[in-house]
Amino acid sequence: MTPRTIVEGSALHRRVQGANWSLWIITIAILPFLVAIPLKPSVFGNSYTIGLGNVNEAIAWAVAVLGLNLLTGFNGQLSLGNSFFVGTGAYLTGGLVQTYHWSYLSTLVVVIPVCLAIGLIVGVPALRIQGLYLALVTFGLAAVFPTIVKLDQLDRFTHGSNGLNIESKLLPADWMPIQGTLEAIRKIPLIGDWTGTDTFSSRQNEAIYAYFLLVMIAAASFLLARNLIKSRPGRALIAIRDNEIGAEVSGINLSLYKAGAFGASALLSGVAGTMLAIDKNFVSPDELGINFAIFLVVGLIVGGSANLKGSLIGGFAVIFVRQWATQTKEVPLIGWELNGPYGQMVLGILLIALMFAMPGGIAYGLTKIRSRIYRVVPADHRGEAPTG
Amino acid sequence: MFLLAVSVDTDPELLLARVLDGLRFGSGYGALALALVMIYKATGVLNFAQGELALLGIYIAWALSVGWGWPIIIAVILAMFATATLAAGIERTIIRPFDPSNHLPLVIVTLGLFLAINSFVAVTWTTDLKALPSMFPKGNVFAVGVAHLTWSGLGMFITVLVMLGAVTLLLNRTKVGLAFRAVSSNIESAELVGIKVGQTLQFGWALAAAIGTLAGALLVPELQVLDPNVMLSTLVFAFAGAALGGLDSPKGAVIGGILVGLIRNVVVQSVSFIPSELSVGAAVFVILLVLLVKPSGLFGSSKVVRV
Numbered sequence A: 001m002t003p004r005t006i007v008e009g010s011a012l013h014r015r016v017q018g019a020n021w022s023l024w025i026i027t028i029a030i031l032p033f034l035v036a037i038p039l040k041p042s043v044f045g046n047s048y049t050i051g052l053g054n055v056n057e058a059i060a061w062a063v064a065v066l067g068l069n070l071l072t073g074f075n076g077q078l079s080l081g082n083s084f085f086v087g088t089g090a091y092l093t094g095g096l097v098q099t100y101h102w103s104y105l106s107t108l109v110v111v112i113p114v115c116l117a118i119g120l121i122v123g124v125p126a127l128r129i130q131g132l133y134l135a136l137v138t139f140g141l142a143a144v145f146p147t148i149v150k151l152d153q154l155d156r157f158t159h160g161s162n163g164l165n166i167e168s169k170l171l172p173a174d175w176m177p178i179q180g181t182l183e184a185i186r187k188i189p190l191i192g193d194w195t196g197t198d199t200f201s202s203r204q205n206e207a208i209y210a211y212f213l214l215v216m217i218a219a220a221s222f223l224l225a226r227n228l229i230k231s232r233p234g235r236a237l238i239a240i241r242d243n244e245i246g247a248e249v250s251g252i253n254l255s256l257y258k259a260g261a262f263g264a265s266a267l268l269s270g271v272a273g274t275m276l277a278i279d280k281n282f283v284s285p286d287e288l289g290i291n292f293a294i295f296l297v298v299g300l301i302v303g304g305s306a307n308l309k310g311s312l313i314g315g316f317a318v319i320f321v322r323q324w325a326t327q328t329k330e331v332p333l334i335g336w337e338l339n340g341p342y343g344q345m346v347l348g349i350l351l352i353a354l355m356f357a358m359p360g361g362i363a364y365g366l367t368k369i370r371s372r373i374y375r376v377v378p379a380d381h382r383g384e385a386p387t388g
Numbered sequence B: 001m002f003l004l005a006v007s008v009d010t011d012p013e014l015l016l017a018r019v020l021d022g023l024r025f026g027s028g029y030g031a032l033a034l035a036l037v038m039i040y041k042a043t044g045v046l047n048f049a050q051g052e053l054a055l056l057g058i059y060i061a062w063a064l065s066v067g068w069g070w071p072i073i074i075a076v077i078l079a080m081f082a083t084a085t086l087a088a089g090i091e092r093t094i095i096r097p098f099d100p101s102n103h104l105p106l107v108i109v110t111l112g113l114f115l116a117i118n119s120f121v122a123v124t125w126t127t128d129l130k131a132l133p134s135m136f137p138k139g140n141v142f143a144v145g146v147a148h149l150t151w152s153g154l155g156m157f158i159t160v161l162v163m164l165g166a167v168t169l170l171l172n173r174t175k176v177g178l179a180f181r182a183v184s185s186n187i188e189s190a191e192l193v194g195i196k197v198g199q200t201l202q203f204g205w206a207l208a209a210a211i212g213t214l215a216g217a218l219l220v221p222e223l224q225v226l227d228p229n230v231m232l233s234t235l236v237f238a239f240a241g242a243a244l245g246g247l248d249s250p251k252g253a254v255i256g257g258i259l260v261g262l263i264r265n266v267v268v269q270s271v272s273f274i275p276s277e278l279s280v281g282a283a284v285f286v287i288l289l290v291l292l293v294k295p296s297g298l299f300g301s302s303k304v305v306r307v
Helices: A011-035 A052-074 A082-100 A105-126 A131-149 A152-158 A178-186 A191-195 A202-230 A232-242 A244-249 A254-280 A290-303 A308-327 A342-357 A361-373 B012-043 B050-067 B072-095 B103-125 B151-173 B175-185 B187-192 B197-223 B230-245 B250-270 B276-293
Strands: A004-007 A374-377 B140-144 B147-150
Touching (some): A011 A202, A052 A082, A052 A202, A052 A232, A052 A254, A052 A290, A082 A105, A082 A131, A082 A152, A082 A254, A082 A290, A105 A254, A131 A152, A131 A290, A131 B103, A131 B276, A178 A202, A202 A254, A232 A244, A232 A254, A244 A254, A290 A308, A290 A361, A308 A342, A342 B103, A361 A374, B012 B151, B012 B250, B050 B103, B050 B197, B050 B230, B072 B197, B147 B151, B151 B197, B175 B187, B175 B197, B187 B197, B230 B276, B250 B276
Parallel strands (some): A004 A374
Antiparallel strands (some): B140 B147
């Protein structure tokens, strides 16, 4: 079957785009109500739990992968130290909320400038250190973060190796129509049956409120990243990745843009840290070490490097593959019960496999599938006289 | 003029104790750094999975010695062979298909290996704390107050020097070594004169894995704890040693590793305003400083790129 050709800007193209967007918005709006009471599918004798907590965590991870994508995917600087920035954001939020009783969202006022500043500071030596050596230095940065958190001098704020438990909860305001929306969704045939018949507990209300908050922060982050990439500075970042000398000769200020890429990446990573703190109400130093940083690289490659949709896919892939692996106990044809952290093994193998089979990541694969169904071609240049 | 009040412990016995500790741990870091340098020299890739390959070797040695009751030295030698075989297989299956001149995808593959091996060890042997017996007799060679030189410390130091000597001889006096040096100097020319590049690199990976396993088997009894995260901070120290010595110099790796051990145990412990928990931070600082000031390290050859 030949794919259908759609001319860009035509009425049909607009309809397809409109349908795409409506589908996205409806999915985003209904999804939390479907999984707020965790789904418990059972496959091959394994019972799985998919809840709103996983979705919220995955949204935060998507923003963290987006941060890495700006730096590694679009600018070509491989960083293994982005967990440092995520951790800084998470601990700043945790410390300010727990010790100084700030509200979660107001901590962004501190997180954003601090992470931007740290990113710029790290970015300056990175100007002289390139490629593999940069990976080496940032690897060290990721390894150092847990030891800094565990310092006695910071114990008052970080609670050391026990992790920081944030007691304050994110409560939805009374005017928010969470129950009302639930009732409305139940009236939809087929989908409505998924939501059960119970009214939501206060915990589920909080999770739904957190979900919409995280979705808004994530949407803003992706929108800003998209605008950055499509603008002049974004083109400069890509030009530096593709040919540094060529970019410099074309008048791009390498120092400014490379340090700037680190700053922007750290900023988004810090915001992702805040989002993780909002979702989990808990921050632990051992989770934010080198493994976190490598999982971000997994998300980047699995989703799709230098692809904004890829960041979203990558964040969800990391969380849900790990979740799926921890809950799979029995595999058909294998006699023993699986136990332990082999989600990490699956992610490691997935990373290697995708480097082989699909270096463009899942996002690239989806684009290829879509191009078999329809293809968007640019419109003819109007006003130009045909040659000949 | 010093505005910052720095107080340094200068008790001679304590200082001697710290120097001895530094030499002991430093020779372990030097050994792992040697493994990193072997791979870097051959392929130009930093192998982030080197520490985890060593971790796998240590657990194999643990299973053979503690689990099956074999002598520890035999267990370590068998573990070295096992990891060398595994590394040769890894090189053949998942490293060789990639373009050797494009380093970043290769580094990402080693990161995948890092996750996979680390988790394989944790799944197979659980994350419970274990203890690996030392290959050397217990007791002290001599003791002065708090400072004492243990047999294991002396043994480590000598083993690492012997290992360095063996690697140097191998590289400079054998045909395999010549091929190895040819490949590390220029892959295309080496291929043109008929050297089997793939097999030579495979040999490099196997050798590095065996060296790394020995390094781990020397270090872990000194650290007195064995769990799946034990090689992580060790890897950072080894990277610092390799960077300090020059990433393509075997001699530099060992000397750099010992210097990093001395920095960790003498400088960080003696200077009052550096918290001793930040020893990993000190290693990272060393890496950063070397790469900024003298990227070729103490003994490495400086890289000249034609643009």
